[in-house]
Amino acid sequence: MPPTPISPPPTSPGITLTCPHEEGYAYVFELEDWDHLDDIPGPTGTTVAAKQADYAAITAGFTTDNAYYIGNEKLRNRNLGGAAEICLGYRDTSCKSGCGSNPCSSAGSACDTYMGCVRACSCTYDCKSIDASWVGGGITSPHSSTGSGDHAWPVFEDFSSSDSDAALKQTIACFTGQCRSTPSGDGGAIGNILTHPTASDFSTWGDTNDGVSASWWCAAGHGNKIAPNIDTGYAEMGWHVWGYGASLWVTTGNELGRYASNGCGTPCPEQELFMIRYAR
Numbered sequence: 001m002p003p004t005p006i007s008p009p010p011t012s013p014g015i016t017l018t019c020p021h022e023e024g025y026a027y028v029f030e031l032e033d034w035d036h037l038d039d040i041p042g043p044t045g046t047t048v049a050a051k052q053a054d055y056a057a058i059t060a061g062f063t064t065d066n067a068y069y070i071g072n073e074k075l076r077n078r079n080l081g082g083a084a085e086i087c088l089g090y091r092d093t094s095c096k097s098g099c100g101s102n103p104c105s106s107a108g109s110a111c112d113t114y115m116g117c118v119r120a121c122s123c124t125y126d127c128k129s130i131d132a133s134w135v136g137g138g139i140t141s142p143h144s145s146t147g148s149g150d151h152a153w154p155v156f157e158d159f160s161s162s163d164s165d166a167a168l169k170q171t172i173a174c175f176t177g178q179c180r181s182t183p184s185g186d187g188g189a190i191g192n193i194l195t196h197p198t199a200s201d202f203s204t205w206g207d208t209n210d211g212v213s214a215s216w217w218c219a220a221g222h223g224n225k226i227a228p229n230i231d232t233g234y235a236e237m238g239w240h241v242w243g244y245g246a247s248l249w250v251t252t253g254n255e256l257g258r259y260a261s262n263g264c265g266t267p268c269p270e271q272e273l274f275m276i277r278y279a280r
Contacts (some may be wrong), residue, residue: 025279032067033255033272036253037064041062065077072169096118102114127277202243220243258271
């Protein structure tokens, strides 16, 4: 169900988020993805130095027209109470279709009008609670290659081990795009950022014909993990739900979407909204 619009999203010069917040939650990351815009910083290049610059831009916190992250420093000082929620969503499909074809392959007044129309469409989210039992082996026991060079994940150093929420905060940091993959398809080798603690896959996150829940997961039998990437050639993938599911790329353009539509069912709404929040 769409959240009750009791409070607006944060506003500041240059940010145009329109999906409402729910009472009782603090939000640390939001993305309302537009395929023609660079909503998350990066990638500036494939060298180690370029990747580290991209990591630093996200780690420090950022605000773009359609996304923000409070930054690792502020996250470090938050009390999560041992749990957080990751929320994936889409805009009302009937409303969105009424806005016409997307003309935003090029900037201009037609694109501005279309974006204004779509932003007025209601937002629907499917939020999943995660806690320390979900934290993947890539966080708790990082592969040796994650500590330096092309595979470096700086978030491993950003949260105090004395913080009972440290591993969960590292996982949240990965969901903001800080654990970007390499072209070699080494996501499984580097390790998972999230692992389903009881199921063999993420099918418990909704029926494939359930509309919203289908956004997370599409096909059974592909593992119970969320990792930076799975196949050779999928560089810049920040995370991917195994089972042809939801994925985040740190790219210019389409940054949120399905790895593939295999088994998604009908309806299979377009993924375009992502939030991370915790109960106050």
